[in-house]
Amino acid sequence: MMAEAKNVPVEQAKPADSSRYTKKDLVADHPTWCPGCGDFSILSIYFKMMEKRQVPHEKITSVAGIGCSSRFPYFVNAHGVHFLHGRAAAFATGVSLTRPDLHVFVFGGDGDAFSIGGNHLEHTARKNIKMTYVIMDNEVYGLTKKQTSPTSPLGFKSKTDPTGAIDYPVNPMKKLIAAGATFIARSHSHLPNHVMEMMELAMDHEGFSVIECLSECTEFYPGAFDSANPRKGGVFQPVPAGHDVTDELAAYKLAMAPFPGYFGLFYHVNRPSKNALEGQLITEMKKRTNNAAPVELLEKTFDRFS
Amino acid sequence: MMAEAKNVPVEQAKPADSSRYTKKDLVADHPTWCPGCGDFSILSIYFKMMEKRQVPHEKITSVAGIGCSSRFPYFVNAHGVHFLHGRAAAFATGVSLTRPDLHVFVFGGDGDAFSIGGNHLEHTARKNIKMTYVIMDNEVYGLTKKQTSPTSPLGFKSKTDPTGAIDYPVNPMKKLIAAGATFIARSHSHLPNHVMEMMELAMDHEGFSVIECLSECTEFYPGAFDSANPRKGGVFQPVPAGHDVTDELAAYKLAMAPFPGYFGLFYHVNRPSKNALEGQLITEMKKRTNNAAPVELLEKTFDRFS
Amino acid sequence: MINEKVAEPAAASNKPANTSPRVVKDAVIRLAGNSQDGIQAIGGFLARLAGRTDKDVMTYMTIPATISGGPSIFQVRLGTGEVLSAGDEVDLLVAFYQHSYRDHIDTLRDDGILLYDTDQVKPEASTKRMRAIGVPITSRTIEAIGGTAKDKGKNMFVLGLLARMFDLDVPKLEQMLTAYYKGKGEDVARNVLLAFHAGYGYSLTETFAFRPATTRTTRGQVVTDGNQAVVYGALAAGVRFGGGYPITPSSTIMEILRQELPKYGGLFVQAEDELAAVAMTCGASYAGYTALTCTSGPGVSLKSEALGWAVMAEIPMVLVDVQRGGPATGLPTNVEQSDLNIARYGSHGDSPRIVIAPCSVEDCFYTTIEAVNLARAYSCPVIVLSDQALATRVETWERPDFKKCVQDISPNFATRGPNFKPYDNAGDGIAHHAPPGTPIADGKYPVVTGLEHDEYGHPAARPANHAMMVAKRRRKLKLLESKLPPPEMHGPNEGNVLLVGWGSTRGPIQEAVDRARAAGESVSAVHLRYLMPLQPGIKEIMEAFNHVFVVELNDEGMYGYGQLAGILRASFCDARIRGINKTDGLPFKVREILERMHQMIKETKNPVLA
Amino acid sequence: MINEKVAEPAAASNKPANTSPRVVKDAVIRLAGNSQDGIQAIGGFLARLAGRTDKDVMTYMTIPATISGGPSIFQVRLGTGEVLSAGDEVDLLVAFYQHSYRDHIDTLRDDGILLYDTDQVKPEASTKRMRAIGVPITSRTIEAIGGTAKDKGKNMFVLGLLARMFDLDVPKLEQMLTAYYKGKGEDVARNVLLAFHAGYGYSLTETFAFRPATTRTTRGQVVTDGNQAVVYGALAAGVRFGGGYPITPSSTIMEILRQELPKYGGLFVQAEDELAAVAMTCGASYAGYTALTCTSGPGVSLKSEALGWAVMAEIPMVLVDVQRGGPATGLPTNVEQSDLNIARYGSHGDSPRIVIAPCSVEDCFYTTIEAVNLARAYSCPVIVLSDQALATRVETWERPDFKKCVQDISPNFATRGPNFKPYDNAGDGIAHHAPPGTPIADGKYPVVTGLEHDEYGHPAARPANHAMMVAKRRRKLKLLESKLPPPEMHGPNEGNVLLVGWGSTRGPIQEAVDRARAAGESVSAVHLRYLMPLQPGIKEIMEAFNHVFVVELNDEGMYGYGQLAGILRASFCDARIRGINKTDGLPFKVREILERMHQMIKETKNPVLA
Numbered sequence A, B: 001m002m003a004e005a006k007n008v009p010v011e012q013a014k015p016a017d018s019s020r021y022t023k024k025d026l027v028a029d030h031p032t033w034c035p036g037c038g039d040f041s042i043l044s045i046y047f048k049m050m051e052k053r054q055v056p057h058e059k060i061t062s063v064a065g066i067g068c069s070s071r072f073p074y075f076v077n078a079h080g081v082h083f084l085h086g087r088a089a090a091f092a093t094g095v096s097l098t099r100p101d102l103h104v105f106v107f108g109g110d111g112d113a114f115s116i117g118g119n120h121l122e123h124t125a126r127k128n129i130k131m132t133y134v135i136m137d138n139e140v141y142g143l144t145k146k147q148t149s150p151t152s153p154l155g156f157k158s159k160t161d162p163t164g165a166i167d168y169p170v171n172p173m174k175k176l177i178a179a180g181a182t183f184i185a186r187s188h189s190h191l192p193n194h195v196m197e198m199m200e201l202a203m204d205h206e207g208f209s210v211i212e213c214l215s216e217c218t219e220f221y222p223g224a225f226d227s228a229n230p231r232k233g234g235v236f237q238p239v240p241a242g243h244d245v246t247d248e249l250a251a252y253k254l255a256m257a258p259f260p261g262y263f264g265l266f267y268h269v270n271r272p273s274k275n276a277l278e279g280q281l282i283t284e285m286k287k288r289t290n291n292a293a294p295v296e297l298l299e300k301t302f303d304r305f306s
Numbered sequence C, D: 001m002i003n004e005k006v007a008e009p010a011a012a013s014n015k016p017a018n019t020s021p022r023v024v025k026d027a028v029i030r031l032a033g034n035s036q037d038g039i040q041a042i043g044g045f046l047a048r049l050a051g052r053t054d055k056d057v058m059t060y061m062t063i064p065a066t067i068s069g070g071p072s073i074f075q076v077r078l079g080t081g082e083v084l085s086a087g088d089e090v091d092l093l094v095a096f097y098q099h100s101y102r103d104h105i106d107t108l109r110d111d112g113i114l115l116y117d118t119d120q121v122k123p124e125a126s127t128k129r130m131r132a133i134g135v136p137i138t139s140r141t142i143e144a145i146g147g148t149a150k151d152k153g154k155n156m157f158v159l160g161l162l163a164r165m166f167d168l169d170v171p172k173l174e175q176m177l178t179a180y181y182k183g184k185g186e187d188v189a190r191n192v193l194l195a196f197h198a199g200y201g202y203s204l205t206e207t208f209a210f211r212p213a214t215t216r217t218t219r220g221q222v223v224t225d226g227n228q229a230v231v232y233g234a235l236a237a238g239v240r241f242g243g244g245y246p247i248t249p250s251s252t253i254m255e256i257l258r259q260e261l262p263k264y265g266g267l268f269v270q271a272e273d274e275l276a277a278v279a280m281t282c283g284a285s286y287a288g289y290t291a292l293t294c295t296s297g298p299g300v301s302l303k304s305e306a307l308g309w310a311v312m313a314e315i316p317m318v319l320v321d322v323q324r325g326g327p328a329t330g331l332p333t334n335v336e337q338s339d340l341n342i343a344r345y346g347s348h349g350d351s352p353r354i355v356i357a358p359c360s361v362e363d364c365f366y367t368t369i370e371a372v373n374l375a376r377a378y379s380c381p382v383i384v385l386s387d388q389a390l391a392t393r394v395e396t397w398e399r400p401d402f403k404k405c406v407q408d409i410s411p412n413f414a415t416r417g418p419n420f421k422p423y424d425n426a427g428d429g430i431a432h433h434a435p436p437g438t439p440i441a442d443g444k445y446p447v448v449t450g451l452e453h454d455e456y457g458h459p460a461a462r463p464a465n466h467a468m469m470v471a472k473r474r475r476k477l478k479l480l481e482s483k484l485p486p487p488e489m490h491g492p493n494e495g496n497v498l499l500v501g502w503g504s505t506r507g508p509i510q511e512a513v514d515r516a517r518a519a520g521e522s523v524s525a526v527h528l529r530y531l532m533p534l535q536p537g538i539k540e541i542m543e544a545f546n547h548v549f550v551v552e553l554n555d556e557g558m559y560g561y562g563q564l565a566g567i568l569r570a571s572f573c574d575a576r577i578r579g580i581n582k583t584d585g586l587p588f589k590v591r592e593i594l595e596r597m598h599q600m601i602k603e604t605k606n607p608v609l610a
């Protein structure tokens, strides 16, 4: 299949209808998000980017877990999957490793990524599985109506912390750096151009790319990210010009900045993706067995068994 | 119960038989470990420490997941639990939060802690649940007979990587620092005194303390840690004298050292444990409801419902 | 329904409505608007009022499946004398908008009353015989409290209208309104009362009065939903630790426990996922504090591994499963009874545990207490099968006698032993654990494990030992079975048709029996509270009827019967046991049960060979 | 067994043994020593040899439960003509140590042969009638290859003894030995042959020859264990992706696939846990490559959520469950058939999926191929229920015709649509997915989801839609049921006793039938390969017998029947269906089945009322 997949590389597979498409060709169900939800802007940026990049329509593949943000695939008129809460990265791993002709996008929330999905996120990162994971972080559980999220700040009042959150929150950037992710960025849904820039860089990365994108939940945590939103009198602090994106320690240091912290590309190195490494293994093994067909391979093996 | 628990604090609860005990009172089943397995030394250090500290016999509580190392509780003649693979920390959370009179020890392997249990480890750490977690890291799956572990080095030949491991491994120290653990140490089962020192410090920490203890699997990864074992011509590199254990970035820098890396206390800060915070919440709420008994509380609540 | 109770037959016709209040036993009122209109609040106040005036009430609300607003309804059935179901047909429909009118007019019974906002709704030509009453709700509310606040006020105006129409206790209502809204600020409270009085002041031609009820309770009544009842049942039972992870429709159990437990010296942890939630629940139970975890849908599947551990280790704990539409993510905000199989069989290996199901909001309270006590008595996990309908429904029920039901279950640290065997196979086969902190007389301490073990808890792979321990874990449930009461009958012990039910369908089933019997049919119902093990005497009860239909909100399966029916057929090998099932995500209507029942009787020539 | 085949009756007595080889049909040989002695190797070579000489073989090995070494046995049954079970009673016991002698002498049949190492074993006084042959195995091995190497050599010396005793094909054995050991170095290979010839040279008084068999196969025979058969079945079926997490006894499936798949252009991922393993399996299947995940025990519970998703999303995939002793961690290295319930009912909600079980090592190969094809044909997850006995047992079977069974299942990216509906409800109700990369003619793309959905895959909470989709997921399995072949009978189609089996118990059950019939009893057996849905005609088959006993390696449950029995009772309401169950973690002995059968027949006065 890695092999088979090579039979349908991006260029050859120009389908019947893959003439240049526009944003509105990608519009599906009207989003069920609340008015003003930060997720809207990420969706429209996704449309805009695809329109610009003209990824063949039939190759666009969006995978999500469960949550408000994870309803994303329903709103995109393209192949999409609404999987299980927390397991989107693991599902996308199966897609990515079998389909080198696709670049999978994963969308989901902070609970999906850092609470129930924390382990899958980490192992997908260290294995460097090729995909782009956009974590739409509203620092709260939206779909289930306002419980504390692992990214909720201390003191945040929710239905599960009526007197204020007391659990020390996850620091997404620290977690991803320590996990060994090879492309780590941070953005803010109220700054569409910045989000677009990060998404395009991520999409072009040969491996696991992840963007933590602050995305306001106007219903349950309004104003959460105003302090980083110039239009709300906040200060949007870009990653310092001099920052070396290949310096792990420097990236970790940036991650230590107090909220709202820095925005931009924290870390970016090139380490062979698992896709590439497994591809090499296949090439080697096929060479060793001089590209024998399945029947031959099986006959040979069974000679040893008889 | 936090409240009730206060009725059986360590000192009062001197049981009938808690006269001074010795190591051999703590010996249970003969360990089923292979000859030379590094886990033996950790077990005997646990005995030695308990003998020295004289934790009341009936208060010693060891919890484990599944694995060779996780069979630990069977070999300790004290209250113990052999739970599920990867979930020991979550189980211990339930014990710790309901039983301020105990200090729970968790024992388990690298697969248990970093593969299937990686998420629980991280969230237990950030919530700072009072317990000591000793991760007996042999960089391989022992009980299931030599598969790749998340800590197996690149190139390690196992039954699941016959041509050598290709997945970038987890760095335990980085993971634990980024997760927000408040006590993080690293040791080597071939240096008993060092292990003992770390265990005692960990036990006295008011919160979540974790020790990654390299422990050789003589059966499936012999010699894995010789390079840090003086008796095998290796160099045991202690954490530099000047290291500030409250400096997160410095700790992270130490964690970046190539294998076999540093040994000792990487990071140690005091952040209120969840046990303490929940205790405060209870005290507050009980004050607000001026220590009303359950019946009163329920009557009051149901007045609102009628 | 109203016209059953009408004094003079005339009312069933379309002649000009009379003005003297007509006496009714109960009324089904459906409020249809948008979720922003606060119609839930109207229903809530009506329910609370009913609770304080010896009326019974049962509500039924739909939660909008989408995230942002959208159409929403709240249905309340007020009555004197026990109200069994939310009611099939609506006596009074209040339509806020055209879409409310359009989507719900069909639920209105013939000769029912349509109350609509003339500012928003134009009733379309309809063949339905009804009495339509137009009230300029929007504009009158604006008059009363000004345009800006109107959206907040319409619901209160309607509440006023209803108070007038049903001659409700206005002073009590005013009390409740002020008590509830004063927190929200002076002006809010004032506007609320202005709108309420404007509505009450509006002169209506149709008015009713509820037939006075004889006070049935000494302790008075309370109004809660099912999840609240579970929470306070757990607190009364002595539960002091819980672990959970948010999921609809179980979340409020966690949310309320999180808030309440600290007052009781306990705590609830929102875990990182369901696996951790159930693991810490096992941990707290092991530590001596029998704990509770709650979930729905996918969470049940995720907890099956640890449940199996608790079965093997014989650790008491309670899992409350608020069932929703499945499989997978399914229908999160709808009701289904499709978790019975996973509750009984959901862990790998032979993993017998206890399964019980409450049948009403009140029963959620007592079932939770019983679950805690069964778990402790049999050292076994207990699964409580509630569902979305029970969880979100508001009912009035008799205030519990807390002096009687509140218990202290804090651990026993008394020295055990010598030769202490937690898994002693002698006798009833029930494990007796010593929580950590318990001295053991001879200094030989036990281990608790999920590996097959000997009587001391140490691993034992001996063939005979496994066979013995499997039998031991089975034997204790046989003991429980022998102690269970026979199931509750509704109607005579013999007859033509037996309807078998479990869980939240009890109300509609019993109402179906009542209607059928009123119509001269020989129908009874039996309700199973214990689903693992089963209660004694079921076989005998079934044998006293010609037809046996198991009424369940789950799929009829490949062979025409649902999950409980399958269990009963396996147990009793009675081919007459067939299913009345549906999977549309809504509670049974009494009519649906009766229609299906009649159809199946017709289809059955010889029931024995059916 | 040997003495059944003895030429002259005399041999059954204790008179001085004769020297001419006696012809036997088969022989059960148990090698008892320590795990370090490499007795597995002896068995392995005997099995391989049998494979190459048209003998049949079935082996049975115990894996030491503890981590470090300890006693271990390997039992091999060699025969001409199909060997159904590993054999109840041992014809020849080879005892390396005193403990080997002590622990296993009771398994030796009367007049069986004890071969023991005189340097290690002193036979104790025993009432048993046997022929004891002492050989100084240790010292002779030392003579042959020197003291240091002796531990490596003893097994080869014994192999030589057996070659002599059973007149085995020595040249072929020598070939195999050199082929196998040359990799380990010149000296090792030399020592091996020295020890082997020393054993072969030792003069024995007892010798046997296997009755010549008529070659049954054209393609010759192969020797594998059950997990290997699963692996190569999957590869032949075209599976190119797998995800797993290590767990005994399923791990070797993952380990071999990890090694083999790259040669086929595929890959296997060792995931971080079972949740990820099944998730990436769903992902690969969605992407167009029907994938496989394998696990045991706890892993099955953990995968139940994602299995339910695959049922709802109608994604084809295969889960191989190598059953072990449960519940919880249970007995990891023992056999049990206790995952049937979780396989059928293990996910929340109504979650119908396909469940099939192989009955032999050979069948593991073909069942895996069929699982892949059923998954694809019905767009549904398929669970294959293997078990520890099948997984670790080595059997000879006919070499498959790969030209016939190898298939290419790579995805179809042909343009779909217009108006493409993956969940089209029309017709058979089977979903037809378009993997990503597939153009849709009208540019309207589908979504795949675990929420209840409309025919396009978009969320739909409409009551009627859920009812329709539930029925759709059920309907396609009804279709499969209608296409299934009737189950396989062993023995006449009517009679007194019917034994019903599934999975790995087929061998002992059929051997029990043969023995009973040889003894003049009217006993037949039916074997169920499909456990969800069930095959047609089962009811009729059962009705043709007086007694129906379901033979299963799981608990008899609270009411005296196991998991399959419960399913059959629910389906057919036949009270005569009862269970012959055991849970000692070992495969059925033929004797155990017959004894229990006779006992139950005795206890049954009137089978119909039983």
Ligand SMILES: Cc1ncc(C[n+]2csc(CCOP(=O)(O)OP(=O)(O)O)c2C)c(N)n1
Residues within 6 Å of the ligand: A066, A067, A068, A069, A070, A084, A085, A108, A109, A110, A111, A112, A113, A136, A138, A140, A141, A142, A143, A144, A149, C245, C246, C247, C248, C274, C298, C299, C302, C329
């Ligand atoms: C296994 C499982 N557990 C719990 C849920 C309920 N649930 C759905 S979404 C969600 C979390 C939502 O928060 P987040 O991931 O941050 O997404 P958001 O809604 O904020 O975008 C939860 C707990 C579920 N669907 N499945």
Ligand SMILES: Cc1ncc(C[n+]2csc(CCOP(=O)(O)OP(=O)(O)O)c2C)c(N)n1
Residues within 6 Å of the ligand: B066, B067, B068, B069, B070, B084, B085, B108, B109, B110, B111, B112, B113, B136, B138, B140, B141, B142, B143, B144, B149, D245, D246, D247, D248, D274, D298, D299, D302, D329
């Ligand atoms: C849910 C589950 N998955 C898999 C297993 C099988 N298993 C037991 S121990 C283990 C890993 C052992 O490795 P590690 O945790 O490093 O412990 P070690 O044996 O090396 O000390 C595995 C995969 C299990 N028991 N439960």
Ligand code: SF4
Residues within 6 Å of the ligand: A032, A033, A034, A036, A037, A038, A039, A068, A069, A138, A142, A143, A216, A217, A218, A219, A220, C067
């Ligand atoms: S609840 Fe919050 S996250 Fe969800 S749609 Fe509304 S605003 Fe967005």
Ligand code: SF4
Residues within 6 Å of the ligand: B032, B033, B034, B036, B037, B038, B039, B068, B069, B138, B142, B143, B216, B217, B218, B219, B220, D067
């Ligand atoms: S297998 Fe390795 S880890 Fe396990 S007991 Fe043996 S040496 Fe220790």
Ligand SMILES: [Mg+2]
Residues within 6 Å of the ligand: A109, A110, A111, A136, A137, A138, A139, A140, A141, A142, A149
């Ligand atoms: Mg969120």
Ligand SMILES: [Mg+2]
Residues within 6 Å of the ligand: B109, B110, B111, B136, B137, B138, B139, B140, B141, B142, B149
């Ligand atoms: Mg390990």
